[in-house]
Amino acid sequence: MTVTAQLKSDxxxxxSAAVDHAFITELGEGMLSRExxxxxxVQDYIFINDLVKMAGIAVAKxxxxxxxxxxxxxxxxILGAEDAMFVKAFKTLExxxxxxxxxxxxxxxxxxxxxxxxxxxxxxxxxxxTAMLVTEGVYLAxxxxxxxxxxxxxxxxxxxxxxxxxxxxxxxxxxxxxxxxYLTAVVDGAEPSEMPRLETIYAQALRYxxxxxxxxxxxxxxx
Numbered sequence: 001m002t003v004t005a006q007l008k009s010d011x012x013x014x015x016s017a018a019v020d021h022a023f024i025t026e027l028g029e030g031m032l033s034r035e036x037x038x039x040x041x042v043q044d045y046i047f048i049n050d051l052v053k054m055a056g057i058a059v060a061k062x063x064x065x066x067x068x069x070x071x072x073x074x075x076x077x078i079l080g081a082e083d084a085m086f087v088k089a090f091k092t093l094e095x096x097x098x099x100x101x102x103x104x105x106x107x108x109x110x111x112x113x114x115x116x117x118x119x120x121x122x123x124x125x126x127x128x129x130t131a132m133l134v135t136e137g138v139y140l141a142x143x144x145x146x147x148x149x150x151x152x153x154x155x156x157x158x159x160x161x162x163x164x165x166x167x168x169x170x171x172x173x174x175x176x177x178x179x180x181x182y183l184t185a186v187v188d189g190a191e192p193s194e195m196p197r198l199e200t201i202y203a204q205a206l207r208y209x210x211x212x213x214x215x216x217x218x219x220x221x222x223x
Contacts (some may be wrong), residue, residue, distance in 0.1 A: 003188045003195070004133065007202045014206040016153045019141045021092055021213040023145045028146040028168065030161045031151030037164075038093045040216035041094045042100050044087050047212075050113030051135065057120035058128045065127070070182040071132075085170075107222045108215040112208040119201065126186055133183040134205035140180045143171030 001008070008015055025042070026032040055075040062068035090100055105113065116135075120128050146168050156163035169175075190198055214221070 003190045003198070004048050007130075007187070007199065010199065011206055012201050014203060014210065015138075017143075018138045018206050018209040018213070019145060021142075021210065021215045021217075023213045024142045024146065027164055028149065028151030028153065030156045030158075030164055032164065034093060034160055036217060037160075038095050040212075040217070041086075041089065042095060043095060043106055043212070043216065045100055046103060046105045047109050048078060048086075049112055050117050054116045054128060054132065056122040058125060058132065061125045061128065063076050063125060067186075070179060074136075089163065094196055104221045106209050106215060108208075108220060112212060115204065116209060123201070124144050124194075126190055126194065127197060127201055129183045129186040130201045131205045133180065133187055134202060136183065136210060137211050138206070139171040139174065140152045140176040142147055142178070143168055144173060157167060 023036070024034065027037070052075065055071055055078070058067045058071050062071065090097070110206065116131055119131055123131075151168060152165065153161040153168070155161065187198065
C-alpha cells in the first residue's frame with residue numbers, strides 16, 4: 001500500500017466527513033442557499049491568502065527547481081485567473097466589495113490558516129506537501145464525486161445554479177488532477193521514520209476541512 005493510500009485508509013472517517021459533507025451534497029443538488037455559499041466563499045477568499053503563503057514557502061523549500069515547478073504553477077494560477085474569478089463571482093453572489101475586501105477571518109478560517117502557515121515555516125517540504133494534498137485532494141475528490149453522481153445544479157436554469165455548476169467543474173480532475181498527482185508522488189516518497197509526523201498533519205488538515213464546511217453550513221459555533 002502506498003503512503004497516501006495508507007493515510008487515507010487510516011483516516012477514512014475524516015476523509016468521508018470532508019468529501020461527503022452536507023454542504024457539498026446540497027451544492028451538487030443546487031439546494032444550497034445563497035447565504036451559506038456566500039459565507040463560505042468570503043471565508044475561502046480570505047483563507048487563500050494563507051494557502052498562498054504556504055505554497056510560496058513550499059517553493060522556497062523544494063529540493064530543486066524540478067520539485068518546485070508544479071507548486072509554482074499552482075501558485076501562479078491562484079494569484080492570476082482564480083483571484084479574478086473570485087471577484088467576478090462575488091457579483092453573482094450579490095456580495096458587495098465592502099463585504100469581502102474588508103471581511104475578517106472567522107475563528108475556523110483563522111485557525112486553519114494559522115495551522116498551514118506555521119507548518120510551512122516549521123515543516124519540511126514533504127510535510128507541507130502532505131497538508132496541500134489534503135486541501136487540494138479533498139476538493140478534487142468532492143468535485144469528481146459530484147460529477148460521477150451526475151450533479152447538475154445548472155439544470156435549475158438560475159444564475160446561481162449555473163454558478164454552482166461552474167464551481168463544481170473547477171474542482172475536477174482536469175483542473176486539480178495534475179497538482180494532486182504531483183503532491184501524491186511527493187508524499188508517497190516518504191520514509192517510515194516520517195510517517196508519524198505525516199499522519200498527524202494529514203489528520204489535522206482533514207479536521208480543519210470538516211470544520212470549515214461546518215462553519216459554512218451552520219455559522220461559527222465557537223464559544
